[in-house]
Amino acid sequence: DARVTQTPRDKVTEMGQEVTMRCQPILGHNTVFWYRQTMKQGLELLAYFRNRAPLDDSGMPKDRFSAEMPDATLATLKIQPSEPRDSAVYFCASANSGGHEQFFGPGTRLTVL
Amino acid sequence: EDQVTQSPEALRLQEGESSSLNCSYTVSGLRGLFWYRQDPGKGPEFLFTLYSAGEEKEKERLKATLTKKESFLHITAPKPEDSATYLCAVQPGLGSGFQKLVFGTGTRLLVSP
Numbered sequence: 001d002a003r004v005t006q007t008p009r010d011k012v013t014e015m016g017q018e019v020t021m022r023c024q025p026i027l028g029h030n031t032v033f034w035y036r037q038t039m040k041q042g043l044e045l046l047a048y049f050r051n052r053a054p055l056d057d058s059g060m061p062k063d064r065f066s067a068e069m070p071d072a073t074l075a076t077l078k079i080q081p082s083e084p085r086d087s088a089v090y091f092c093a094s095a096n097s098g099g100h101e102q103f104f105g106p107g108t109r110l111t112v113l
Numbered sequence: 114e115d116q117v118t119q120s121p122e123a124l125r126l127q128e129g130e131s132s133s134l135n136c137s138y139t140v141s142g143l144r145g146l147f148w149y150r151q152d153p154g155k156g157p158e159f160l161f162t163l164y165s166a167g168e169e170k171e172k173e174r175l176k177a178t179l180t181k182k183e184s185f186l187h188i189t190a191p192k193p194e195d196s197a198t199y200l201c202a203v204q205p206g207l208g209s210g211f212q213k214l215v216f217g218t219g220t221r222l223l224v225s226p
Contacts, residue, residue: 042200042217045213045214091157095212100147100204102159102214104157104158107156
């Protein structure tokens with residue numbers, strides 16, 4: 001059953017704390033995307049990687065957000081320090097370089113108090 | 114700037130009452146237009162990709178069409194299980210981020226029995 005997995009599914013934290021979200025892309029997919037979804041802005045692309053190398057992170061606040069792919073089966077998104085305005089659902093998606101369809105994970109709902 | 118606008122924001126239909134959702138876009142060279150379905154608490158689920166004006170694709174009660182400025186998602190004789198948020202996204206064909214997607218804010222569809 002090929003699907004993108006994300007952990008944790010829900011995270012509640014206090015302002016100033018570090019938050020780490022994890023994503024396991026579909027096996028064989030070499031492109032990974034991080035999105036943030038809010039009611040106001042909808043789905044916004046934060047960053048994406050191909051073959052573990054960052055291709056575009058222009059949508060990500062550089063001072064507090066960082067994204068990495070330690071290996072082909074794990075992508076991480078960190079926020080340090082977190083702020084209430086970071087509260088949103090964060091989605092990871094994966095695709096193969098030859099295809100256009102992106103397959104989304106179930107998301108991590110982040111609440112920063 | 115690449116932009117996607119979806120209308121209406123919300124749509125309520127009776128079971129069997131056909132209708133259409135609109136997605137208008139401006140993009141720097143369209144590589145593809147995508148429709149996704151999103152259920153509450155879940156990640157977007159891929160429905161269709163359209164590549165050129167005049168193209169149509171169908172899946173069960175859904176049919177997607179594409180012109181040079183907009184796409185329609187036609188829903189024929191909808192059922193309550195079609196209730197979801199439908200997201201439209203474009204993939205710009207120019208620039209280095211050729212796999213990135215730009216999403217609209219979606220249309221929330223509710224089909225009543």
